[in-house]
Amino acid sequence: MDEQDCVVVGGGPGGAVLAYLLARAGRRVTLLEARSDFARRFRGDSLAPAVMDWLDALGLADDVLARPHATADAFTWHTPTAAYRVADFSRASARFPHYVLLPQPEFLGLLTGRAAEYPGFRLEMSARVTELVESDGRVCGVRYRAADGGTREVRAPLVVGVDGRFSQVRRLGGFETEELGAGLDILWFEVPRRAEDPPLSGLDYFAVPGAAIVALGQGATWQLGYVIPTGTVAQAREAGVGPVVALARDRMPWLGDRLDALTAFTDLTLLNVPITRLPSWYRPGLLLLGDAAHVISPVGGNGINIAIADAADAGNTLAPLLANRSSAAPAALDAACREIEARRRAVSDVEQRSQVRAERGSAGRIERGDPSPVWILRLAAAVPPIARAFGRRSASAIAIPPPTPAVLGAPAPR
Ligand SMILES: Cc1cc2nc3c(=O)[nH]c(=O)nc-3n(C[C@H](O)[C@H](O)[C@H](O)COP(=O)(O)OP(=O)(O)OC[C@H]3O[C@@H](n4cnc5c(N)ncnc54)[C@H](O)[C@@H]3O)c2cc1C
Numbered sequence: 001m002d003e004q005d006c007v008v009v010g011g012g013p014g015g016a017v018l019a020y021l022l023a024r025a026g027r028r029v030t031l032l033e034a035r036s037d038f039a040r041r042f043r044g045d046s047l048a049p050a051v052m053d054w055l056d057a058l059g060l061a062d063d064v065l066a067r068p069h070a071t072a073d074a075f076t077w078h079t080p081t082a083a084y085r086v087a088d089f090s091r092a093s094a095r096f097p098h099y100v101l102l103p104q105p106e107f108l109g110l111l112t113g114r115a116a117e118y119p120g121f122r123l124e125m126s127a128r129v130t131e132l133v134e135s136d137g138r139v140c141g142v143r144y145r146a147a148d149g150g151t152r153e154v155r156a157p158l159v160v161g162v163d164g165r166f167s168q169v170r171r172l173g174g175f176e177t178e179e180l181g182a183g184l185d186i187l188w189f190e191v192p193r194r195a196e197d198p199p200l201s202g203l204d205y206f207a208v209p210g211a212a213i214v215a216l217g218q219g220a221t222w223q224l225g226y227v228i229p230t231g232t233v234a235q236a237r238e239a240g241v242g243p244v245v246a247l248a249r250d251r252m253p254w255l256g257d258r259l260d261a262l263t264a265f266t267d268l269t270l271l272n273v274p275i276t277r278l279p280s281w282y283r284p285g286l287l288l289l290g291d292a293a294h295v296i297s298p299v300g301g302n303g304i305n306i307a308i309a310d311a312a313d314a315g316n317t318l319a320p321l322l323a324n325r326s327s328a329a330p331a332a333l334d335a336a337c338r339e340i341e342a343r344r345r346a347v348s349d350v351e352q353r354s355q356v357r358a359e360r361g362s363a364g365r366i367e368r369g370d371p372s373p374v375w376i377l378r379l380a381a382a383v384p385p386i387a388r389a390f391g392r393r394s395a396s397a398i399a400i401p402p403p404t405p406a407v408l409g410a411p412a413p414r
Contacts, residue, residue, distance in 0.1 A: 004028045004156040005120070005322040007142055009129045010163030011038065013104065014290030014307035016111040018160060021315025023121035024058075025407050027322045030154050031112070031121070032144055034128040034163070038108040042188040042269050044304030045218060046072065046203070047100040047107070049093035049395045051305050054312060056095060057403050060114065067106045068219035071098040072202020074391070077381075078251065079207055079371045084381035086373060091388045092395035099301065099395075101202060101218045127152075132159065132172045132286065138330065139173070139285030158322065158333055160287050160314065162307070165276070167292035173283060180275045180356050183363030185233060186214070186225040186298060187244065187268040191258040193222050198254060203301060206251040207371035212362070213247050216301075222255070224248060225298075226268070229363040233270060241265050273297040275352050275359075281345070282337045284330070289314055289340075294348035297355045299362075302398055306351060309400035310344045316404040347399045 008019045011033030019031040047055070047064065055061040075087040090097045115121040126147035133141035133153060141155030161169025170177070204215040214225040226244045228236050236243075245259050261267075276295040281288045290307035297303070317336050324332065361374060372378065380386040 002030070002152070002154040004030045004122075004154060006030075006318065007032065007154050007156045007159045009142060009159065009161050009169050010167075010290070010292070011035075011108060011112065011123070011125075012162060012164055012290065012307065013044070013107065013304045014311045015160070015162035016108050016115070017308050017311035018162060018289070018314055019121060019123070020111050020115040021311065021403070021407050022319055022322065023115045023118035025315070025319035026118075026120060027319060028120040029122070030156075031115075031123045032127040032129055032142070032154075033123070033125050036126045036147070038105040040104055041190070042223065042271065043104040044298065044301065045101050045104055045107075045223075046216070046301040046304065047102060048302065048305040048398060049089055049096045049098065050398060050400050051308055052096035052100055053093050054308075054400045054402065058408070060110070061096070063110050063114070064100060064102055064107070067102060067110065069100050069102040069106075070202060070217045070219055071100055072217065073098040074201040074387070075203040075205070075394075076201040077205045077207065077373045077377060084373050084378060085201070085387055086377040086380045087390040087394055088384065088387040089391040089395060092392050099202065101216060103218065104304070129163070129168060129172075132169070134285075137284060139283065142169075157329060158285060158287065158318065158337075160289060161292045162288075162290045162311070163292050165291040165295040167288065169286070170278070170288055170292050173286050173288070175281070175283075175288065176279050178277045178279065180277055180352055183230055183356070183359035183361075184297070184299070185228050185230050185270060185272040187228065187236065187270055188223065188225050189244075189262060189268050190221045190223045191255055191261070193217065193220055197222075206247075207365070208247065208251070209369035209371055210366060211243065211247050212366060212371070213244075213251060215252065225271075227362070227366065229366055230272065233272070237265050241267060244268065271298065275355055277349070277352060281341045282334075284334055287314070287337045287340065289344070293344075294352060296348065296351060297359060299355045299358050300351070300394060302351060302394070305398045305400075306348060309347065309398045312400050312403070313344055314340050315407055316401055319404070319406045343399075347397070351397060
């Protein structure tokens with residue numbers, strides 16, 4: 001029987017960070033990832049200034065910066081006649097006054113690579129969890145289909161489901177979900193980025209009457225998202241790729257022939273984001289975190305940051321408890337998981353409410369043909385200290401706790 005201190009299901013940003021922290025703290029942790037690699041496109045790649053500060057405290061920020069990345073020092077809303085710098089990140093951190101845009105596969109490779117320096121860490125790829133193991137009303141492990149097609153079991157006092165917005169662990173655990181309703185879907189595509197391209201803010205939103213496109217500047221590519229009101233994908237499909245290319249050409253004419261490769265609607269990747277809330281994230285022996293616990297929309301670019309901050313909190317709280325094999329351990333774990341849920345729910349609830357407001361507002365403006373930002377964003381752009389306050393707020397809203405001595409005071413890597 002494979003016995004661990006913790007089983008983490010899902011090798012996305014939340015799962016990779018939690019497994020790293022527990023391994024660094026000296027715990028035995030198995031990270032199970034359903035896919036055979038970390039390759040994934042069009043995911044949250046934007047590491048917030050506060051997350052970069054946190055990575056710095058762990059000694060990982062320089063590893064991030066050593067990989068191909070881009071930075072975004074502001075969020076700018078462009079209309080056909082004006083550009084509004086509505087959030088300015090220049091005061092959000094002393095060392096990192098910007099978001100760092102690092103492709104998610106790079107980030108996951110970095111985290112799991114560093115985690116593998118600790119003897120307690122085990123990563124199994126192509127390992128899809130299919131069942132929870134239960135005993136006396138507690139979850140005490142999982143069964144999964146391994147790469148060779150066989151079924152394996154791994155047991156631990158705590159299973160953490162960080163397996164994303166379609167979480168299988170959530171379903172297996174019988175957790176209820178509640179959709180908050182969203183206003184926007186996004187059709188993503190990417191084109192190569194060239195050194196001579198104009199230096200946008202890095203996070204840019206181009207609105208015209210009746211349509212909008214988001215531009216994220218990444219290392220070698222522009223990730224572009226055509227924004228449509230939720231429920232209109234059938235009309236968008238019927239209209240085809242033409243309106244998407246036309247808007248990109250109109251607002252970013254310097255993309256030139258790079259848009260020629262976009263010829264069919266199937267070249268676009270639909271992201272529809274049902275913002276989802278769960279009445280509970282925990283039952284004895286099982287905790288959900290990241291998108292599995294609260295699906296966040298890409299509005300604000302904080303899905304990855306909130307998943308990382310959930311894991312940071314869980315790592316701090318669980319690392320000392322998971323070493324405890326006494327009879328009081330299950331009750332202490334239950335109490336700790338309830339505390340983690342309460343702290344992190346306070347953050348995700350606020351973020352989700354503001355996303356629902358922002359999405360409905362933006363969808364309404366697209367439908368009304370009004371490309372300008374709401375008055376408060378126009379005010380922020382006109383008064384730079386307000387834009388800086390918005391930049392500080394959006395970066396700090398994820399409330400990432402600093403690493404505790406239990407996590408930092410780790411045994412030396414093997
Ligand atoms: C197409 C797309 C575009 C996005 N764009 C943005 C964006 O622009 N900005 C932003 O901030 N956020 C964006 N997001 C959201 C962001 O990627 C997520 O919020 C973030 O990755 C959440 O991290 P996580 O660790 O909770 O889950 P995920 O990153 O979803 O990771 C979950 C992992 O669990 C694995 N898994 C699933 N089921 C099982 C199983 N049964 N057994 C084992 N492993 C399993 C999956 O393969 C995956 O690797 C986007 C998401 C998608 C899908």
